[in-house]
Amino acid sequence: MKTIDANNQTLGRVASAAAKALLGKHSADFAKNVVAKDGVTIINASKVRISGNKKLDKDYIRYSGYPGGQKTETYAMLTARKGEQEVIRKAVLGMLPKNRLQSERIKMLVIEN
Secondary structure, eight states, rough: OOEOOTOOBHHHHHHHHHHHHHHHTTSOOOOOOOOOOOEEEEGHHHHHOOTTTOOOOHHEEESSSSTTTTTEEEEEHHHHHHHHHHHHHHHHHHHSSSSSSSHHTTTTTTEEO
16 A cells, blocks of 8 residues: 655645556556556645645536536635545546546545545
């Protein structure tokens, strides 16, 4: 189990390190069609650093598939609703390959405050 400390690190750096570890790129027996055995734990998620004015400007968009079903939420609204864990999870999920193994890999991610 690999541990990443998010204390005073930017969101992108933490997410890219976690995605790399979830892919198994750090191991000698790396194969892109196999899920790595080791999981990743991110500690101090509430202390992750956001640069600039992203708390108000960064948008998270989701769409239900119905007309008028597009919903937009800012970084501040998402962290108030779900916490910093969800922001980090979304960032790591966006860095993983979009294939059948994506859901198995994201389940191996544990985020702690």
